[in-house]
Amino acid sequence: KLPPIDGDFYDYDLKLSQEQRDIQMKVRGFMETEIDPIANHYWNKAEFPMEIIPKMAALNICGVAYEGYGCPNLPFLMEGIIAEELARVDVSISTFFGVHSGLAMGSIYLCGSEEQKQEWLPKMQKMEAIGAFGLTEPNVGSGVAGGMETTCQKVGDEWILNGQKKWIGNATFADVIIIWARDVDDNQAKGFLMRKGNPGYKAEKIENKMALRTVQNALITITDCKIPEGDRLQKANSFRDTAKVLRMTRAGVAWQALGCARGAYESALKYTKKREQFGKPIAKFQLIQNHLVEMLANLTAMKAMVFRLSELQDQGLLTDEHASLAKVFCSMRTRDVVSRAREVMGGNGILLEYDVARFVADAEAIYSYEGTKEINSLIVGRAITGYSAFV
Numbered sequence: 309k310l311p312p313i314d315g316d317f318y319d320y321d322l323k324l325s326q327e328q329r330d331i332q333m334k335v336r337g338f339m340e341t342e343i344d345p346i347a348n349h350y351w352n353k354a355e356f357p358m359e360i361i362p363k364m365a366a367l368n369i370c371g372v373a374y375e376g377y378g379c380p381n382l383p384f385l386m387e388g389i390i391a392e393e394l395a396r397v398d399v400s401i402s403t404f405f406g407v408h409s410g411l412a413m414g415s416i417y418l419c420g421s422e423e424q425k426q427e428w429l430p431k432m433q434k435m436e437a438i439g440a441f442g443l444t445e446p447n448v449g450s451g452v453a454g455g456m457e458t459t460c461q462k463v464g465d466e467w468i469l470n471g472q473k474k475w476i477g478n479a480t481f482a483d484v485i486i487i488w489a490r491d492v493d494d495n496q497a498k499g500f501l502m503r504k505g506n507p508g509y510k511a512e513k514i515e516n517k518m519a520l521r522t523v524q525n526a527l528i529t530i531t532d533c534k535i536p537e538g539d540r541l542q543k544a545n546s547f548r549d550t551a552k553v554l555r556m557t558r559a560g561v562a563w564q565a566l567g568c569a570r571g572a573y574e575s576a577l578k579y580t581k582k583r584e585q586f587g588k589p590i591a592k593f594q595l596i597q598n599h600l601v602e603m604l605a606n607l608t609a610m611k612a613m614v615f616r617l618s619e620l621q622d623q624g625l626l627t628d629e630h631a632s633l634a635k636v637f638c639s640m641r642t643r644d645v646v647s648r649a650r651e652v653m654g655g656n657g658i659l660l661e662y663d664v665a666r667f668v669a670d671a672e673a674i675y676s677y678e679g680t681k682e683i684n685s686l687i688v689g690r691a692i693t694g695y696s697a698f699v
């Protein structure tokens with residue numbers, strides 16, 4: 309009997325409580341039965357399977373670590389476990405979820421007034437309203453903290469917004485889009501709840517992506533958009549507040565990288581046991597085993613790192629540098645794992661239906677979003693040397 313295919317070699321999952329393990333298995337079951345059969349189809353068509361939203365809502369995993377507003381209030385560790393389970397089958401679904409539950413709900417949770425939280429979080433928790441998060445711009449990506457070109461200006465009780473946002477996930481269909489803009493009067497970043505249907509808001513789908521094709525990323529154009537003061541995030545008064553949201557979600561992206569690598573490894577391992585060359589399964593060849601072991605070593609190192617990262621987050625000790633180091637390491641290691649997974653599958657490794665090609669492409673997006681590998685390296689570099697090398 310062949311040993312099981314499982315990327316959790318040191319049994320980190322055994323550290324979970326029974327309740328946590330039940331949630332993990334519920335999410336795994338959903339991904340394997342509902343998403344796995346349709347993932348390649350939607351990725352290929354570059355469309356989002358809207359019909360999965362109610363089924364995903366039933367898992368009760370949105371805002372999993374937030375307190376109140378119908379959220380489960382579980383440890384941040386569970387946010388990580390969920391990100392891993394989603395990405396293990398489909399990184400696009402994990403990204404859709406991370407934008408909604410992490411970046412959008414997280415902005416409201418950390419920066420919203422009580423009234424704003426009461427209005428949005430319960431319905432977002434049930435996925436009756438879907439969120440997006442608009443920070444990056446066509447001309448400003450990594451340098452968005454100091455160089456944001458989208459502006460806001462207060463005129464009476466209203467704010468007038470102008471500018472563009474690029475790459476904004478879920479923005480073509482979201483009910484609420486968090487828009488970050490620079491106040492022309494005090495030059496500070498402010499956050500706004502842009503409601504679907506605002507006449508000055510236009511979201512055009514970005515076509516021809518070679519990664520995360522299922523995610524609906526948009527180029528947003530905002531023209532003299534009027535937003536009432538009541539829809540300005542009341543506790544977002546500078547980029548430091550935006551950074552709080554990113555710190556909270558960056559740990560989740562490291563977990564997502566692990567999930568992506570794990571999905572590719574498990575598919576590749578299964579394949580090597582079935583595929584025969586020279587009259588025997590390729591898993592019997594030493595060079596193939598070496599690839600598999602290097603993949604597993606990377607997975608195991610990533611898991612140890614993100615597990616500890618979430619423990620720090622749950623203890624209130626997480627810093628930007630902690631989250632950035634994990635994002636750097638996991639996104640680099642994931643690239644290595646997915647490329648070896650593709651390699652051991654030979655030509656079939658580039659065919660979607662062999663369940664590795666999608667991970668290879670999607671790993672590229674993980675590498676660059678929520679702070680590129682370079683920018684996260686500079687955050688850690690600044691912390692350990694005392695010198696900022698950003699400019």
Ligand code: FAD
Binds near residue numbers: 673678683
């Ligand atoms: P640039 O900033 O132009 O960087 C180009 C290269 O230069 C990179 O390699 C970068 O590391 C390097 N570089 C830049 N500055 C320095 C420096 N000082 N030192 C060394 N190297 C440097 N944004 C959102 O707001 N919301 C979303 O929902 C969202 N979803 C996304 C989904 C996808 C699939 C992608 C690809 C992106 C998404 N983004 C989103 C945007 C993402 O966060 C940005 O792409 C990322 O921050 C990098 O910005 P950029 O693409 O403009 O690259």
